[in-house]
Amino acid sequence: MSLSPLGASRSLAAVFTPIKSGGLVDEVCRRIELAVESGLLPSGQRLPNEVELSAALGVSAVTAREALSQLRGQGLIRTVRGRSGGSFVTENSFPSASIAREKLQGLTRLQISDLGLHLQAIAVTCAGVAARRSGPGDVEALEAYIRPGTADGETATPFAWRLCAAEFLLEIASVARSARLARELLHLQADLGTLTLLPFEDADFCESTAELSGAISAAIGNHDSSTAEERTRELITSTTSWLLAEHSRSQR
Amino acid sequence: MNGNDAAHAATGVGQLNALIGGLEDKLAAWAEATSSWLGTTGKVTGTGIDKFIRPAVAGFMSEENSLLAGAGFVAAAGLLGEERSYIAWWQGADMERVDALANFSPQSTSRYVKAEWFKVPMATGQPHVTGPYIDLLCTDEYVLTFTHPIFRDGEPAGVVGLDVTAQAMERAALGILRQIGPYAVLVNAGGRSVVSASAEVDAGDVATLAQGAAEFPVGRQFSIYSATA
Numbered sequence: 001m002s003l004s005p006l007g008a009s010r011s012l013a014a015v016f017t018p019i020k021s022g023g024l025v026d027e028v029c030r031r032i033e034l035a036v037e038s039g040l041l042p043s044g045q046r047l048p049n050e051v052e053l054s055a056a057l058g059v060s061a062v063t064a065r066e067a068l069s070q071l072r073g074q075g076l077i078r079t080v081r082g083r084s085g086g087s088f089v090t091e092n093s094f095p096s097a098s099i100a101r102e103k104l105q106g107l108t109r110l111q112i113s114d115l116g117l118h119l120q121a122i123a124v125t126c127a128g129v130a131a132r133r134s135g136p137g138d139v140e141a142l143e144a145y146i147r148p149g150t151a152d153g154e155t156a157t158p159f160a161w162r163l164c165a166a167e168f169l170l171e172i173a174s175v176a177r178s179a180r181l182a183r184e185l186l187h188l189q190a191d192l193g194t195l196t197l198l199p200f201e202d203a204d205f206c207e208s209t210a211e212l213s214g215a216i217s218a219a220i221g222n223h224d225s226s227t228a229e230e231r232t233r234e235l236i237t238s239t240t241s242w243l244l245a246e247h248s249r250s251q252r
Numbered sequence: 253m254n255g256n257d258a259a260h261a262a263t264g265v266g267q268l269n270a271l272i273g274g275l276e277d278k279l280a281a282w283a284e285a286t287s288s289w290l291g292t293t294g295k296v297t298g299t300g301i302d303k304f305i306r307p308a309v310a311g312f313m314s315e316e317n318s319l320l321a322g323a324g325f326v327a328a329a330g331l332l333g334e335e336r337s338y339i340a341w342w343q344g345a346d347m348e349r350v351d352a353l354a355n356f357s358p359q360s361t362s363r364y365v366k367a368e369w370f371k372v373p374m375a376t377g378q379p380h381v382t383g384p385y386i387d388l389l390c391t392d393e394y395v396l397t398f399t400h401p402i403f404r405d406g407e408p409a410g411v412v413g414l415d416v417t418a419q420a421m422e423r424a425a426l427g428i429l430r431q432i433g434p435y436a437v438l439v440n441a442g443g444r445s446v447v448s449a450s451a452e453v454d455a456g457d458v459a460t461l462a463q464g465a466a467e468f469p470v471g472r473q474f475s476i477y478s479a480t481a
Contacts, residue, residue, distance in 0.1 A: 031353065045356070058348060179386055186392070
């Protein structure tokens with residue numbers, strides 16, 4: 001067997017990683033979880049039945065049935081028998097702070113700070129390119145996600161703040177017009193999951209996020225790449241720092 | 253520009269016009285067919301829409317040298333039921349169904365009504381090209397979306413549309429652009445570069461027409477800049 005002088009590339013290892021079975025069921029579950037998490041399927045909403053679900057997602061009925069049963073096990077949906085029956089999104093399916101807190105405790109400091117670094121690398125690059133490429137209408141689109149919209153006199157929920165912040169970052173990637181960076185952001189946000197809900201329970205954190213987002217949006221509009229990058233770095237660092245501090249607090 | 257170069261440029265502009273105009277014509281014909289199908293259909297159902305739209309999409313996708321990443325139909329609220337939208341959209345060679353869960357969501361309408369590719373043709377009654385933009389709803393790619401309104405009883409009832417990635421457009425158009433000139437750039441109505449032959453301009457950059465350079469309109473909304481500043 002001959003190897004090149006440098007040996008096989010480390011990236012080849014991924015090619016030979018075993019493909020996990022059950023991947024499809026998990027994928028269907030992930031899609032539905034995402035739909036619930038993003039508010040697309042609200043509490044009490046009837047889910048498509050096995051046949052409809054399998055047709056809609058292009059999987060077999062067996063896969064759809066297994067996915068529904070897995071979601072039932074997680075408590076995300078409940079099933080009612082009878083003529084008006086079906087599967088419904090449960091009342092408490094909203095990503096709750098207690099679940100997020102549990103998840104945070106399950107992570108190491110190392111995982112949190114590394115995830116933060118990865119997110120920072122992507123978001124800061126997006127912001128720099130966005131400032132170079134921004135055009136008419138782009139700032140308006142960014143400004144829509146500086147703070148969540150609320151009815152008069154109501155305060156926005158942490159859930160709404162989190163959605164808004166996630167959309168703001170995606171909008172920066174859109175203004176940068178990079179499909180790869182946008183996809184990378186989507187993956188990172190999925191990895192972070194409900195964790196990012198926690199800092200938004202803190203009103204001061206919400207306000208400083210809105211302030212930084214406003215500054216980023218203005219810098220992008222002014223074609224000021226270095227300020228856009230600097231403020232975006234602060235924005236991501238503030239999330240990571242908050243999560244690390246919370247991690248320490250609750251382990252004391 | 254000598255006579256020979258000018259002739260090359262004119263041929264190139266004609267070819268790009270045929271490429272982009274061809275997509276626009278295809279979409280217009282499909283919109284008309286969809287409108288007349290709606291006119292002869294009583295109660296419109298999701299299954300009925302799928303049955304009519306899917307074979308057309310499958311046909312487009314399997315055409316040789318198809319530029320399409322995906323295609324489909326999005327119903328306006330009211331066509332299937334009050335406050336209910338419906339999306340019948342497929343992408344890729346293996347006809348992956350897009351955003352299917354949205355059809356079960358009561359919030360489905362709000363996902364589309366604000367999107368330029370839906371809003372503009374519905375409001376103007378005219379075909380429209382959106383982008384290039386990062387499409388996070390379907391392809392997760394940098395795309396152009398061509399949409400055309402369809403009508404029922406004279407009222408806009410939804411849109412049919414085609415997605416073309418900027419990447420597919422570059423494969424089809426770059427050689428032709430080079431014929432027009434080494435600095436030629438295909439731009440959208442806002443001057444945003446879609447495909448560029450120039451090393452100075454990347455797809456996604458805003459291009460400015462160089463002084464003394466020529467601008468040739470292509471299709472309904474695009475232009476070619478022969479050189480950029």
